[in-house]
Amino acid sequence: MNDGILEFINVGKEYSGHAVLKGINMDVRPGEIHALIGENGAGKSTLMNILFGMPVIHETGGFTGEVRVGGQNAKIMNPHDAMEQGIGMVHQEFMLIPGFSITENIKINREITRETLMSKFFGQRMELLDHKKMAGDARKALDIMGMDIEEYTKVEGLPVGHMQFVEIAREIDKTGIRFLVFDEPTAVLTESETEHLLDAIRKLAAQGIGIIFISHRLDEIIRVSDRVTILRDGEWVATEETKNITAAEIARLMVGRALTLDRTEGSRQISGEEILRVENLRVNMPGEEVKGVDLSVRKGEILGIGGLAGQGKLGIANGLMGMYPVKGKVTFKGEPLDVANNSETLKKGIAFLSEDRKGVGLLLSSPIDLNIAFSAMEVHGKFIKKVGPLSLTDRKEIRENAEKMAKELDIRCTSVAQNAGALSGGNQQKVCVGRALCLDPDLLLVSEPTRGIDIGAKKLILDLLKSLAEERGMTIVMTSSELAELRSICDRVLIICEGKVAGELSPTDSDEVYGLMMSGVSKEEAMKASGAVQGDSLQKGGAVNG
Amino acid sequence: MNELFRKITGDSSFDLGSWILDHIVSIIFWVFIILGLLVSQNLQLNVFFSELCDRFYRNAFLILSLIIPVVAGLGMNFGIVVGAIAGQLAVIAVRYWGISSEQAGGTAFSGLPGLLMMFLIALPIAALIGWLTGTLYNKTKGQEMIASLIVGYFGNGVYQFIVLFVIGAIIPVQLAHPMILYDGVGIRMSVDMGNVKYALDNLWQVPFAPFMAVLCLLVFLFLIWNQFLRSSKVEGKSSKLSPLLFGVYAVISVAAGVIFLMQYLQGGVLTEVRKVPVVLVLLVAALALFISWLMNTKLGQDFRSCGMSQTIAEANGINVDRTRIIATIISTVLAAWGMIIYLQNMGTLNTYTAHNNVGYFSVAAILVGGASVSRATIGQAISGCLLFHAMFILSPEIGKAVFGQPALGEYFRTFMVYGVIGLSLGLYVWRANKKRELKQPQDEEA
Numbered sequence: 001m002n003d004g005i006l007e008f009i010n011v012g013k014e015y016s017g018h019a020v021l022k023g024i025n026m027d028v029r030p031g032e033i034h035a036l037i038g039e040n041g042a043g044k045s046t047l048m049n050i051l052f053g054m055p056v057i058h059e060t061g062g063f064t065g066e067v068r069v070g071g072q073n074a075k076i077m078n079p080h081d082a083m084e085q086g087i088g089m090v091h092q093e094f095m096l097i098p099g100f101s102i103t104e105n106i107k108i109n110r111e112i113t114r115e116t117l118m119s120k121f122f123g124q125r126m127e128l129l130d131h132k133k134m135a136g137d138a139r140k141a142l143d144i145m146g147m148d149i150e151e152y153t154k155v156e157g158l159p160v161g162h163m164q165f166v167e168i169a170r171e172i173d174k175t176g177i178r179f180l181v182f183d184e185p186t187a188v189l190t191e192s193e194t195e196h197l198l199d200a201i202r203k204l205a206a207q208g209i210g211i212i213f214i215s216h217r218l219d220e221i222i223r224v225s226d227r228v229t230i231l232r233d234g235e236w237v238a239t240e241e242t243k244n245i246t247a248a249e250i251a252r253l254m255v256g257r258a259l260t261l262d263r264t265e266g267s268r269q270i271s272g273e274e275i276l277r278v279e280n281l282r283v284n285m286p287g288e289e290v291k292g293v294d295l296s297v298r299k300g301e302i303l304g305i306g307g308l309a310g311q312g313k314l315g316i317a318n319g320l321m322g323m324y325p326v327k328g329k330v331t332f333k334g335e336p337l338d339v340a341n342n343s344e345t346l347k348k349g350i351a352f353l354s355e356d357r358k359g360v361g362l363l364l365s366s367p368i369d370l371n372i373a374f375s376a377m378e379v380h381g382k383f384i385k386k387v388g389p390l391s392l393t394d395r396k397e398i399r400e401n402a403e404k405m406a407k408e409l410d411i412r413c414t415s416v417a418q419n420a421g422a423l424s425g426g427n428q429q430k431v432c433v434g435r436a437l438c439l440d441p442d443l444l445l446v447s448e449p450t451r452g453i454d455i456g457a458k459k460l461i462l463d464l465l466k467s468l469a470e471e472r473g474m475t476i477v478m479t480s481s482e483l484a485e486l487r488s489i490c491d492r493v494l495i496i497c498e499g500k501v502a503g504e505l506s507p508t509d510s511d512e513v514y515g516l517m518m519s520g521v522s523k524e525e526a527m528k529a530s531g532a533v534q535g536d537s538l539q540k541g542g543a544v545n546g
Numbered sequence: 547m548n549e550l551f552r553k554i555t556g557d558s559s560f561d562l563g564s565w566i567l568d569h570i571v572s573i574i575f576w577v578f579i580i581l582g583l584l585v586s587q588n589l590q591l592n593v594f595f596s597e598l599c600d601r602f603y604r605n606a607f608l609i610l611s612l613i614i615p616v617v618a619g620l621g622m623n624f625g626i627v628v629g630a631i632a633g634q635l636a637v638i639a640v641r642y643w644g645i646s647s648e649q650a651g652g653t654a655f656s657g658l659p660g661l662l663m664m665f666l667i668a669l670p671i672a673a674l675i676g677w678l679t680g681t682l683y684n685k686t687k688g689q690e691m692i693a694s695l696i697v698g699y700f701g702n703g704v705y706q707f708i709v710l711f712v713i714g715a716i717i718p719v720q721l722a723h724p725m726i727l728y729d730g731v732g733i734r735m736s737v738d739m740g741n742v743k744y745a746l747d748n749l750w751q752v753p754f755a756p757f758m759a760v761l762c763l764l765v766f767l768f769l770i771w772n773q774f775l776r777s778s779k780v781e782g783k784s785s786k787l788s789p790l791l792f793g794v795y796a797v798i799s800v801a802a803g804v805i806f807l808m809q810y811l812q813g814g815v816l817t818e819v820r821k822v823p824v825v826l827v828l829l830v831a832a833l834a835l836f837i838s839w840l841m842n843t844k845l846g847q848d849f850r851s852c853g854m855s856q857t858i859a860e861a862n863g864i865n866v867d868r869t870r871i872i873a874t875i876i877s878t879v880l881a882a883w884g885m886i887i888y889l890q891n892m893g894t895l896n897t898y899t900a901h902n903n904v905g906y907f908s909v910a911a912i913l914v915g916g917a918s919v920s921r922a923t924i925g926q927a928i929s930g931c932l933l934f935h936a937m938f939i940l941s942p943e944i945g946k947a948v949f950g951q952p953a954l955g956e957y958f959r960t961f962m963v964y965g966v967i968g969l970s971l972g973l974y975v976w977r978a979n980k981k982r983e984l985k986q987p988q989d990e991e992a
Contacts, residue, residue, distance in 0.1 A: 080863055095861050097854040108851055109862040113844050125845040 004070030005029050006087075006179050006210055011065035013046050013057065020046050021063070021234045028179060028210040033201060035213045035221040035242065037254055038231035039308070039518075044214055047231070048181055052082045052089060069178075086178035088171035090185055094163050098156035103131075103138040105155055106170045112137070141169035145200040161193030168200065172209075180204060181212045186220060187310065198224045216308055218247040218519045230254055248529035251515030255483065270491065275299040275475050276350075276443055281328035283312075283319030290315035291499030293328075297443070297477060302469050304490030304507070305479040308518050312499040313479050314355055317445040321345060321352045323360075333442070346379045351441035353432050355448035355479070357425075361432045364421035368413060369402030371420045371431050376438035405434040409464065426457025433464060444468065446478045450485060462489050483514055556788025567977070571970055572916050575933045578962075582940030585947040592818040594939060595754065601935035603747075603823060604891045606830045607884035609908045609927045611877050613837055616922035617846075618873035619853030621691040622912075624905040625679050625874070627698035629672050629881025631705045631901050636668035636882070637889055638709065638897070641737050642725055648740070661745040661890055668882040675701070676878030680871030687856075691919070698905050709733045709897055737895040745890055747823035754819035755810035762803030769796050826887065833880070834924045849873055853920065903963075910934060910963045913970040920974075937962060 006028040013021040021043045028034045038044050049056055050063050053076040057063055067074050069085050076082050096105050112134050113119075113127035138151040147165050149158075155166060164185060171180055182201065186194045201224060205211050213225055221228055222242060230237040230253045237253050276297040283290035290312040297303050307313040319326040322342040330337045332348055339345060354360040363371055376382040377393065383401065385394045402416040409430045413423060420431055429449060436444055446465065450458040466489050468474045480486050486493050487507040495502045495517045503523035505513060516526035552560045566573065583589075608626065615623040640663045644655035655663055679697050686693040713719060714731030721730040725737055773792050787795065809816040840846045848869045851859040860866050885904065889895050912922055914937075915930020938959055945955020 079861070083863070095858045097851065097858055099854050100850075104847070108858070109848070109864045111844055111847055116843070118843075125848070126843050128839075128843050129847055 004178060005068075007066075007068040007071075008047070008051075009066040009068060011047065011050060011063060011067065013043075013050060013063040015060055019234060021050075024065070024231070024236050026229050026236070026239065028212055030178065030210045031205050031208045032227065033205050033211045033213055033225045035215065035225035035228040036231070037214070037216065037218075037221060037228060037250060039254060042231040042254075043234040044231060045183075046234075048089070048183065048212075048214070051076065051087060051181070053078045083174065086174075086176045087181070088174055088177050088179070089181040089183065090164070090167045090171055091183060094160075094167060096155045096163055096166060099154065101152045101154055102142070102149070102158075102166050102169075103135050103151045105166055106138045106141060106151075106173050107134045108170070110174070137173055138169065141173040144172060145169065145203070146196075159193075160188045161190065161196070164189060164193070164197060165200070168204075172204065177209060179210045179212065181214070183214045184216070184310075185213075186215060186217060194220070216519050218250055218516065218521065221250070222247055246529070247519075247521070248512050248516060251519065251526075251529075252512045255511045255515035255518075270298055270300040273299045275333060276477075277331040278316075278320070279329040279331075281316065281319055281326070281330070283315040283324050283326045283328075285312075285315040285318050285324040288312050288315040288318070289499050290319055290496075293496070293499070293501055295494060295501060297475060299442075299475055300469065300473055301491045302465070302476045302478060302489055304486035304493035305477065305496060306481070306483055306486050306493055306514075306518070307496035307502070309481060311496050311518075313481075313496040314447055315499075316496070317352060317447050317477065317479055318354075320350070320445060323354075343379060346375070346439060349440070349442040350445065351375075351436035351439045351443070352445045353429070353436055353447060353449060355451060357428055357432060357451075362420045362428060365419055367417045368406070368411070368420050368423070368431055369398050369416040372402045372405055372416075372434045372438060373398040375435050379439060382438065401438065402434070405437065409434050409437075410460070424457070425453040426461060429453060429457075429461050430464070433461075433468075437468075441474065443475045443477070446476060448480055449478065450480070450482065458485070465489060554788065554790045554794075556791065567973070569916055570973065571914055571966055572929075572933065575914050575937055578944075579933065579936045579940060582937075582944045586940065586943035587947060589940070589943050590815065592815050594936075595816065596818075596820040597939045598932065598936055599754070599820065599822065600891070601938065602931055603826045603830070604888045605884075605908065605911065605935065606928065606931050607833060607887050608881055608904060609884075609911050609931050610830070610833050610837060610924065611880035611884055612908055612912050612917075613922045613924065613927060614840075614849065614873045614880075615877045616917065616920065617841070617853050618849040618870055619856065619920070620683055620870060620873060621694075621919045622909045623694050623874070623877050624691065624909060625694035625697040625701075626877060626881035626884075626908060627901055627905040628675050628679060628701035629878035630885035630904045631701050632672035632675055632878070633664070633668045633882035633885030633889070634705070634895060634897070634901060635671055635708070636664045636666075637739075637886060637895055638713075638725070638733060638737060639667055640664045641740065641742070641895075642719070642723065644740060644742070645724060646720065656741045658745045658749070660740075660742045661886070664742070664886045665883055668886060669879060672879040672882035673875050676875035677871060679878065680874030683874060684867045684870055695905070702901070705901070706898065733897050735897055737897055739889060739893050739895065742890055743893040744823075746826050746829070746887065747891060749823070749825040751821040751823055753810065753817065754822055755806045755814075755816045757822045757824075758816075759803050759806040759810065762799045762806060766796060766799040766803065769799065826891070829887070834928070837924060845869075845872065906963055906967065907934075910966045913966055918970065918974050934966075 008024050008026045011021060011024040012019065024043070024047060026034075026036075026047075036044055036047075046057075051067060055078070058077060067076060069087075074081070074085050076085065076087075097108070100108070112130045113124070114130050116126060116128050118126040135151050142149065142151060142165070145165055145168060147162070147169070149162060155163060158166070168180075171177055185197060185201075189197060198220065201211060201213065213221070215221055225242045227239060228242050228245065228250060229239040230250060232254060274296050276295075278293060278295050281290055281293045287310055293312075293316055295303075295316075305313050305316060315324070318324055319328075320330065320339050322340045322345060326339050328339070330339050332350065335348075337345060337348065358364060363374065366374075373383045373393075377384060383394045383398045384391050385397075386392075399416060405411070406413065406416055411423075411427050411430045411434065413427065420428060423431065444465075449461050449465065453461065462485060465476055465478065469476050478486065478490060483493075490507055493505045493507060495505060495514070497518060497520045502517050502520065503526075505517065505523070512529065513523075513526045516529055517523060521529070548560065548562050551562050551565075552558055583594075608630070611626055611629065612623055615621070640655050640660050644660050647654035648656070679694070682693055682697065683690045710732045713733055714726060719726050719730070725733055727734055769787075769792060773786055776786075786792075806816065808814070841849070848859070848864050851862070851864055852866050852869050856866050859869075881904070885901065889900070911930045911934035912927050913930065914934045915926035915928070917923070917926040917930065941959040941962070942952040942955035945958060946952045949955075
């Protein structure tokens with residue numbers, strides 16, 4: 001069908017001086033299924049954005065290196081160029097219009113038209129649609145994948161699995177499609193749908209289409225792909241024939257990095273007492289859906305929650321604070337807690353540091369002192385003085401309290417009257433911590449505390465959290481995408497996968513186990529597989545020595 | 547209850563509760579009109595029909611101009627006010643020349659040629675204004691309706707400035723012209739349409755009763771064709787009615803046709819209804835056909851794509867901003883022409899106030915027909931136009947019958963106009979939120 005080969009030659013990308021991709025080399029052959037894997041932030045999406053010439057790349061100064069198709073520099077400056085080169089994408093979030101029929105969706109902006117009198121004067125857009133021919137084309141594309149669904153059905157109400165196939169049908173209906181990118185195509189599918197999809201992908205590859213298969217499910221990669229490329233922290237780690245590599249090795253290559261943060265065992269007072277118990281928690285947080293989580297937190301411990309983006313780890317804390325529609329049984333200090341009622345949750349002594357520091361956490365254009373006092377004013381009525389029938393804010397007390405906090409938490413600012421928006425990320429986070437402390441919580445939920453904070457300040461924030469647990473006896477549940485961070489201060493780490501708890505790990509467990517568990521492998525298997533790798537490497541080591 | 551209605555409509559998923567919610571505004575109006583017809587003592591049927599038809603001919607064009615922006619995802623375009631203003635500027639210009647020519651003993655720009663000239667002059671003005679407003683809507687995505695309201699007010703300001711000051715002070719005019727104010731600057735309060743009045747209406751008029759009888763026959767023939775002879779163009783998109791519903795419609799159309807025919811033959815009260823200006827009716831029909839044709843073109847499909855999801859349309863290479871501007875231009879031009887048609891039927895232009903309520907009344911009318919911010923059809927525009935203006939005619943009657951004061955009815959109809967807009971918009975948001983709530987976490991195992 002084609003003899004071109006798709007190559008990335010020494011591709012790099014910086015966002016305002018911060019390198020997110022460095023010297024990536026990768027090639028995709030016609031008819032090959034090439035898997036691409038990496039943690040969040042490993043650079044997969046940036047690489048694909050480059051491939052499709054997305055505006056986000058070219059508005060931020062373009063990229064270095066070259067993308068070649070068939071040995072020629074493809075010069076892809078916008079998504080249309082990518083389409084011209086025969087590169088298509090099946091999106092993770094469906095790009096389908098629910099109110100349109102399958103045919104209309106497959107043919108969107110590529111409708112078949114016929115000339116009319118008006119079109120002779122006013123151009124192509126006045127041509128009439130040829131519904132019959134469009135339906136015929138749609139039928140053909142659906143047949144290639146063995147879909148027996150009627151092409152005139154509305155997309156609204158189709159099962160997700162079918163929507164995925166409509167997406168694919170749209171791509172293969174484009175004439176001259178040569179390369180097709182699947183971005184986490186199985187994330188939303190059931191097991192049998194996944195099976196069906198993998199079959200379809202194999203069929204497409206057999207027709208000579210080169211396929212880039214992005215997934216975090218290692219077993220699928222092993223089953224379907226010919227080669228696998230692993231990225232980590234924006235760098236190319238390895239490209240291997242899939243038959244020569246095991247899931248455990250992929251997991252190790254994906255996660256494995258020198259721990260940048262040392263773990264120091266603290267002197268925490270962890271009592272056996274259970275402070276929080278969550279049963280069958282369901283949260284409808286878009287993109288981070290929680291589908292039935294059970295967990296229990298002991299008083300005084302730091303519990304880590306980890307997992308890949310989109311698996312639902314962020315939904316847990318947000319759900320407990322009632323930020324999104326939530327269901328489930330929550331017991332706090334032995335009493336049932338209505339988590340949908342946010343102010344009750346705060347009153348009972350649970351505080352939350354949101355991952356969305358600028359959106360939810362801070363009033364950016366208000367002074368630091370007010371930011372610190374704000375929640376306590378609302379929840380506990382602190383910092384308020386009564387003057388007759390009026391409740392007024394007590395400016396003086398707010399100021400004094402903020403100054404005390406600034407000292408205690410080491411918030412670097414010229415004055416507490418400064419606007420919170422003027423602070424650096426790390427100091428903003430400290431203001432958030434200060435605010436949570438004013439609430440005097442027994443349990444602190446922390447989400448992505450070091451997101452957007454530079455490395456030096458990260459350590460400070462983590463130390464601060466640790467000291468809260470150690471000195472004030474506060475219980476902390478910390479959610480983070482960075483495993484190293486979780487492993488440096490937590491007592492236990494729960495891995496969330498597909499909206500459920502995949503298992504509990506100790507911070508000292510190996511990289512492979514973490515990697516495998518985040519990909520949905522059960523704990524026993526992960527332990528076994530990683531054991532095998534260690535065994536392997538020992539043997540290899542032995543062989544070299546011998 | 548639901549079962550019965552399911553049988554009637556032949557739709558197995560029919561739910562009476564949600565059907566009522568979808569059509570609540572129309573239902574309120576139907577109740578109101580039936581009530582009005584029952585309580586009004588002096589209103590004669592022929593007067594009612596004359597009034598209703600007149601208002602229909604005048605306003606249908608304006609209301610139809612709202613459909614395309616809704617389909618393209620811009621919501622209700624209150625900005626048709628500026629389209630109407632463009633039409634009025636054309637009317638003023640053409641009437642100025644026309645009167646000048648009359649004074650000189652000529653006949654330039656009188657009657658039909660004058661009307662056509664108005665259409666022609668309004669076109670570029672409205673297109674330019676439409677392009678400007680469309681650009682503004684693109685800058686205020688998500689707030690198009692509010693932007694369109696403000697555009698109306700702003701356009702009004704600019705228009706007042708032009709007709710009150712620019713004409714005369716900057717554009718030289720004859721001092722003694724009957725349209726110009728005494729001091730030679732600005733246009734007078736009202737502009738007489740002269741013999742442009744009824745230029746379209748007078749082309750061909752037929753009596754009301756036989757016209758309606760023929761219309762009923764045509765509807766009946768269409769129903770038969772649709773039910774038995776039509777081969778559906780696209781598989782699965784059947785336009786056939788359920789047998790019961792077909793029966794009901796067929797009987798109604800035949801019965802109405804027979805009544806009109808009998809009235810005509812026996813010289814009943816309906817023969818006194820004003821004659822039908824056939825050309826004007828055909829023009830409205832042509833616009834309706836044009837819009838439905840347009841919806842079948844590539845451009846129409848692009849309108850729909852943009853209306854349903856801008857992100858997805860954009861991702862598939864549709865130039866969303868351009869498409870939205872085209873939609874606004876079409877709407878504005880149609881509104882300008884609609885205003886000219888309205889004025890040729892009215893006979894005089896109230897220079898400073900004629901355009902004021904065009905936006906609100908047209909939007910209210912289409913909403914009464916069952917349209918929403920995201921969905922509008924030709925049927926909704928037509929039926930909304932009839933229902934809304936029936937309410938307009940009846941409310942003084944109700945005021946008189948219930949409170950003994952027709953003036954109260956007048957207040958009441960203002961209340962109805964804004965009430966309808968508020969209720970529809972509120973219901974729309976409420977229903978959208980309700981749909982979102984349905985997606986709350988569900989117990990999968992259960």
